[in-house]
Amino acid sequence: MTAPLSKASLTAGRRPVLITGGAGFIGANLADSLAAEGRDVLVYDALLRPGVEANLAWLKDRHPERISAVTADVRDAASLAASASDASAVVHLAAQVAVTTSLTDPVADFAVNLGGTLTLLEALRRRPDPPPLVFASTNKVYGDLADLTFRRVGDAYAPEDPALLAHGVGEERPLDFHTPYGCSKGGADQYVLDYARSFGVPTCVLRMSCIYGPRQMGTEDQGWVAHFLIRALEGRPITVYGDGCQVRDVLDVGDAVAAYRAALARIAQVKGRAYNLGGGPANAVSLRQVLAAIETIVGHPLALSFEDWRAGDQRYYVSDTRRVAADLGLPPPLPWRRGLDRLAEWLAGSRGLSLETRSVPA
Template structure:
């Protein structure tokens, strides 16, 4: 791996959900961590305080915006490796303010890449998204008891692979997709030791989910508080969800193996074994909390994918990833954590009917 092992790690967006979990893992392994975060998102100040309490002396906060090229360059110059998690993360927000979305996701990433190009040997692992593949309208889907499923047998068995054509939809898809491609090209054109992880739905502790982003935690929070949940579309959309502990493991392995994987992009998600429809997840949440969840429906959102399940074989092979946490177990753990944060207790057992996948009508 590249970089100076005596220097701290830089985690942009390090007080966010995934960033704080990466920082926690690194600090727990004895590394110093620079948390570069504007602290604009609700919950980030609390996450930063949690990190500082858990790792006294190891966490070094820099309150700054990713668009501040000078401050970012100074942070890069002091770092041995960078995990770039800072971003505007919501499709809805990108539609409301596309300029801000562009400046944060494209210009912010460009600022980071330029700093890395000048530094020369500092590795970068970039957080991209499955939204770079668009709405997957080129695939045909059928209805099953477990949600939309692709008719193509290989896609149904393995999921969407990295070879699938990129097709950016919505300003968010465009900005993250452009940043994704910039990272790969800086590896190709300038030799920056960088790799890209295109994430599916990551969930877990320290996720302060909202209706616009972090939907697994959002569903749980609303259910625990006895509030209704709105599903956009018909609720049969399928996603592969991945516990944040497994995602963090992938990021750290990408850094450790950066000399072998630089210039490559990998799909990172729960894979077919952790594919779940929105309705299935709500049923599971109802069993966890001991009563059904109040649900209403609204129109489909722009660029929404009826199905996205990552083909994780390339990431597993290149990064040496082990078994993933089963989604029912992970969601139950998140529910318990969120309940504890609110002074609540969950007594209902997390039981589910046997899985089945067969043709159905809705």
């Protein structure tokens, strides 16, 4: 952790958008989008995830006059408060992101996800003019959906409830925190909403499904779409946990960035609200279906093995995106096959690998 940022290191007289976790996958894409339109951005990141230093270097190279950075942890209250003191808006993405890690070290998971969020909220509440904050929550706040019934249809699970199949999981779904990760993110989710209710801090929560796209450093524990592609491009085996028929609604990062920007722009209308953000039913896909598409992209069979289900894994989760699309004015999301092809090209290029360009159906 480092000392708080000196205000002199920011562009003089400007109030940046603070992005915690701003060197990460979603944060870097969001920072790039804002800076490209002339906004000043302060990236706050501990740089603990492998590869994110490259994201920060990329941002500084593209926007040397717009991007400033603080290398610090959200558990560093002094650095976090100093960085938030002049922010015109905040997007809180910094987190411990893996269910598996939360089971290994639940205390650290709590300190980062819930403690760091509360520290940030308090820093904003103490300001005479609290800026808007948009918080990255997760579909894990709804638990494992064990009360719902599913059937297997080919290589994918499908819900028995026709309304759930047609629209996905809505925001009215009761919260049900599972695993330490679910508890820490779910608790933070509720604090963010309550600070709008109790203290008037203009906040909004986006409960994300599976986001993927360029600049993602996927691992076995988090970022599964990119992880599968990386292993396939490198000719390495892939382990699937569960039977591979579990379904998620995947969303390209460009669409996620548009949602965060829209939430900031419309904060007066959406403050105090939580939205489910994902690809929706049109982008609902199983792990096996993604793996089959990856085989087509890389042009060879994949070496797969299967292990037991992991704690808290959902057989099926698809976001009902009708409310978020209407309230934030979002366009239809990028079809997942096109997004997967785009991610494959970026990953191959970033690793110096050759990838024959193939046309992918919309």
